[in-house]
Amino acid sequence: MKICKFCIMDSSCAGIFFNSAGRCNYCIDFEKKLTIKKKNLNNLINEIKKFRLKNKNEYDCVIGLSGGIDSSYTLLKAVECGLKPLAVHLDNGWNSELAQSNIEKLIKGLNVDFYTHVIKWNEFRNLMQSFFDSDVIDIEILTDNAMLALNYKMAKRIKSPFILAGTNSSTEGMNMPKNMNWFKFDKKNILAINSKFKKEKIITFPIIGIFDLIKYILIEKIKWISFLDYFDYNKTQAEDELNDKFGYERYKYKHYESVFTRFYQGFLLPKKFNVDKRKLHLSTLVVSKQINREKALSEIAMSPYPSKELLNEDKEYFIKKMKWTLEDLDIYLKRGIKKHDDYPNNFWLYKILIKIYKIIK
DSSP states (O other), rough: BBSSSSOOOOTTTTHHHHHHTTBBBHHHHHHHHHEEEEEEEEEEEHHHHHHHHTOOOOOEEEEOOOOOHHHHHHHHHHHHOOOOOEEEEEEOOOOHHHHHHHHHHHHHTTTEEEEEEOOOHHHHHHHHHHHHHHTTTTHHHHHHHHHHHHHHHHHHTOOEEEEEEEHHHHOOOOOOOOTOHHHHTHHHHHHHHHHHHTTOOOOSSSOEEEEEEEEIIIHHHHHEGGGGGOOOOOOHHHHHHHHHHHHHOEEEEEEEEBBBHHOOOOOOOOIIOOOOOHHHHHHHHHHSSOHHHHHHHHHHHSSSOHHHHHHHHHHHHHHHHHHHHHHHHHHHHHHHOOGGGGOSSSSSHHHHHHHHHHHHO
16 A cells, blocks of 8 residues: 555545655645635625625525534634625434534524524435445435535525535645545436435435536526635634634544444445545645644544444444344445446536536636
């Protein structure tokens, strides 16, 4: 296993290659992104405020709030900048108690309006079961796609063209290896896998595809804005600030505000797919100079779970919630792996549209 001498990405990451100094293409490309000049915050804030005043809207933007550090800090900074956001949350049945507590503290402390969309559990469980039966890697595409759909849907509802997102270059700007996830707007892939295995009727699950996205962008003129890129965003400093102001509590690793995501990234991915997403997350922090490489190597050498007790608790909770048995889990882990493009999908179309967009641009 060859490992980058600058970050901690290694040869298990699809598409990786190293230069003569032993540095990988992932951190080289990411470092180039970080050299791009910071965007003008004042111009953005003035544009959003002017839009609300002109149109006499109750809210000027939508902010998706998961309870994680990125979305939580986005909400804080938006309010401090004098914006009036509508905080939007997707409840898929997997929220941790800590995430719920952090969300409540922020909403109360910042005095912002809050909307929660609840997906009926049986509907979401059956969709998840379809993806487990399919043996593809990206089970999280269900939550990610639904969150994207909900944000765009709510922006249209409140008649605001601005979605302020916690997506950012500083902590997640490194390119994702192709063997770690799938295209998040692939509505066709979600529907195809569901149709093949469970045939669950989609009622409360928000869903978005390529053509929906094009409609939102070109017709509704809605902008997805990576708001934290307008700041010198440092994850540890953001956690400290949120803790000091609201009593916000930290999570062990990125996206661990969800019980399923914690179990998925900390157990299912390494066991079935031999994928440890911490390599990407920690390497991003190394290149953005938020931690040093020695700390990242120390972190990756430890278990993805804070303790064996928590792993056992999550495993028991997962099995009960999904109506599995330990034998079902063992069979799933030992079964072969399939690719998302073994099923109908629109990723090929997305690649064509991106090429056309780049030519036009």
